[in-house]
Amino acid sequence: MIHFFTDPYKDELIYSAIARYHYYTGNVDYKDTLQELFGKRSIIPSLEIGSNIDILAKNLGDRYTAENIIKNHTIFPFYSPFLPKDRKKELLKEIKYQDGGGLYTKLGMVAGSICKKDAIYYCACCAKKEIQEYGEPYIHREHQLQGVFICPHDAAELKKYPLDKSNCSRIEFIRLDKKLLDLRNIRLVDDKYYDKLYKISKDAYYLLQTDLNNIYKEKILDRYKNLLYEKELTTTSKRIKQRELYEEFISFYDKGFLELMESNIDNDDEYNWLRVVTRNLKRTVHPIRHLLLINFLSGNIENFFNEINNEYNPFGKGPWTCLNSAAEHYKLNVVKKLKITEDYKSRLPVGTFSCECGFVYSRKGPDKLEEDKYKIGRIKKFGKVWENKLREYLREEKYGLRELARLMNCDPKTILKFDTLLSTNYLKRHNNTIKAEEKVVESKIGTIYKEHILNTRVTNPTATRTEIRNMCKKEYMYLYRNDKKWLEDNLPLKSKSINRNKKVDWDKRDIEFVALIKVKYKELLSKDSPIRITKSSIGKSAGILVTLEKNINKLPKTKKYLNQIIETVEEFQIRRCKKIIDTMYEKDECIRLWEIQRSAGIRSKDFEKIKSYIIHYVNKKDKRDMYGKKGS
Structure with missing residues (x-):
């Protein structure tokens, strides 16, 4: 065991610590250093990981273990979580006890390498701090990772150390000499991919710093x-x-x-x-x-x-909610059986929930809101508990059809069906009462549908019969089957019957539309989730889309105002980004272009077109914060 060693700094490669040891001991021959640390002179130094680490740890004393050196002073943790379990164990044994032959090939650093580094790299900012604090710089493991071009600490571009490893002896340990370092800080702020490169460097550093040994x-x-x-x-x-x-x-x-x-x-x-x-x-x-x-x-x-052990479920984690209104556990999480299939049209997940009470229901997912778990798409089986409850209600002979449907949380036709299946036949004996109830309900539905069609006509005064039908499909079909005469009396006249001499005061309507659109424009701009300002979005919001599409040339003031406020795709993207930036400033968050792009959901090629506008807006916000709102 040796009595002196240059303890490695935070994230210093063990290779770098050995290089300093050689320098401070005054050894002339590197083989002497290898003999002292590894007990033999035939070791070939490796920059990134190394070999025979167990022998080294034992020679350094009780303060060191092979596991600690590998975890904190090599780049092995960068590769570790992405290796198969058996191969990881095999490689750790090789690093600890063997000479490391073929190690880099098994890691994938040879055939599978990308962005290879043929030299030692350093960060000018880190080196400057270390010279001030320790009197010397050292080789960081995070700076040697393939694919990492930016320092995760200082966001500065990594630089290549001028001493070339390929021109040195195979057994030489290279130590950073501060005289050979370029300590100027060069940043890639304006580089097209700077934000992405910086994030990759921080993510890579996370792999080195986090205990992922069981991954x-x-x-x-x-x-x-x-x-x-x-x-x-x-x-x-x-x-x-x-x-x-x-x-x-x-x-x-x-x-x-x-x-x-x-x-x-x-x-x-x-x-x-x-x-x-x-x-x-x-x-x-x-x-x-x-x-x-x-x-x-x-x-x-x-x-x-x-969250690596969390399994995504479109319906959340079980147990799930039973929606059998006849059961004592109604709306409680007692369902343990869930089968997930796929809707053959939409390809959305469909969950079938089966409760021990016999109630089986399904719905499409995924659940996005808390209230979604209380929705039923289709009841597949009611079960004995539900049937027994209905039987009790039917035998009491004091409930009408609609009231029973409400109590049992189902359709009235389902009540009629089970009245026969359960052989109670209560509703058959009260057929006239049921029909009267049905007429009352039908009358209420008809009234609601009529009001909807009339309101649609008011907000779309120039719409034709066909356009009204397309806007109110459900209401139209219901009334066509049940009150056709009302439809004929209240829909616009057929085109051949229209009085073509009837005049519309387009000037008056033009002024009214401009006032209406101004109100709707402000409403759309104030929405939390931005909506692009188009003729369609304005028209739908104001209920005048049909008129705008058919008669816009008769409305010159409206047309002029629309042309002033309608947004191109790029203008909308810029507005959406500005809103995100404003929110970030309010929360005092760090502004990063890639985060803005991701939050706005803009493709990279489209974001490049508006990037200069976004940078200008960020700079303007920075100045405003620096000099105060009044100074801006």
């Missing part, structure tokens, strides 16, 4: 499938919709950025990396590509790993 490729794959299912990119059986995934992924990351990260995707290739990373194959995929997918699926790497 394996198998768990990662399950988490991917759950999140893809949540995004409706898998079937209910968790089969991945590869074409849709590819299209959304490419939309999220433009091809230029993927090319920069050496992660282009050929969707015609059955074994492109995006397909491989979402399949249970023996192939390993580079950690950077995993980070790209995690950011696409979750946006927050911490949440991704914190």
Whole structure:
């Protein structure tokens, strides 16, 4: 055991600590240093990970363990969570006890490498701080990761150390010499992909800092499938919709950025990396590509790993709610059996809930609001508890059909059906009363539908009979079957019967429409969820869309005002981004372009067109905050 060693700093590679040890001991031959630390002179130094770590730890004393050195002073944790369980154990043994031959090949750092680094990298800001605090800089492990170009601490561009490893002896340990460092801080603020590169560097650093020893490729794959299912990119059986995934992924990351990260995707290739990373194959995929997918699926790497054991269910976690109104446990979470299938048209998940009381119902998912769990799409089976309750009500012979339907939470026709099935025949003996009740209900429905059609006519005075029919399909069909005469009397005249000499005061209407549109325009602008200002959105909101589409040329003032307020797609995107930025400033959050883009849901190629406007607006907000609102 040696009695002196240069203890590694935070996130310093063990390679760097050994290089400092060699320097301070004054050893001339690197083989002497290898003999002292590893007990043999044939070790070949490795920058990123190393080998024979167990021997090194024992020679350094009780303060060190092989596990601690590997976890805190190598880049192995960067690869660790994405390795299969058995391979991870095998590789850890090699790092601890063997010479590391073939180690990088098994990790995927050779054939599967991307954004390879052929030199040692450093951050000028970090090095400057270390020289001030410790009197010397050191080699950070996070700066050597493939695919990381920005320092996660200072957001500065990483620089290449001028001393080339390939021109040095194989057994030489390179120590950072502050005389050779360029300590100027160069930032990529205006770079097209700066925000994305910075986020990747921070996510990569999270992998180094977090204890993910119990996370394996198998768990990662399950988490991917759950999140893809949540995004409706898998079937209910968790089969991945590869074409849709590819299209959304490419939309999220433009091809230029993927090319920069050496992660282009050929969707015609059955074994492109995006397909491989979402399949249970023996192939390993580079950690950077995993980070790209995690950011696409979750946006927050911490949440991704914190919830890695959570399985997504479109209907929430069980037990689920029983909606049998006849049961004592009505609206309580007692249902333990749920079967999820897929709607053959919409491909949405359909949940079938089966309670022990015999009540079985289904509904389409996913549940988005708390009240969704109290909805029934279809009752498949009522069960004995429900039937016995209905039998009790029927034998009491004091309830009408509609009241029974309300008590049993079902359709009146269902009551009639079970009255026969249960052989109570109460309703058959009171047929006249039932018919009278039905007439009262039908009368109420008819009145509501008539009012709806009349109101539609008022808000669309120039609409034709066909247009009214299309706007009130349900109401029209009901009244056509039950009160056709009323329809004929209250719908607009058929086109051949219209009095073509009847004149409309278009000037008056023009003025009225402008006033109405101004009100609706303010209402649309004040909505929490921005809506693009178009002729259609204004027309629908004001109830005058048909007139605007058919007679806009007769309304010159309205047409002029609409042209002033109608937004292009880009103008709407800019307004939406400004609203997000305002909210961020109110919450005192850090402003990042990629976060604004994601919150606004804008594709990268479209965001590039408006990026300069957004940066200008952010700078303007910054100045306003700096000098005060009055100074702006």
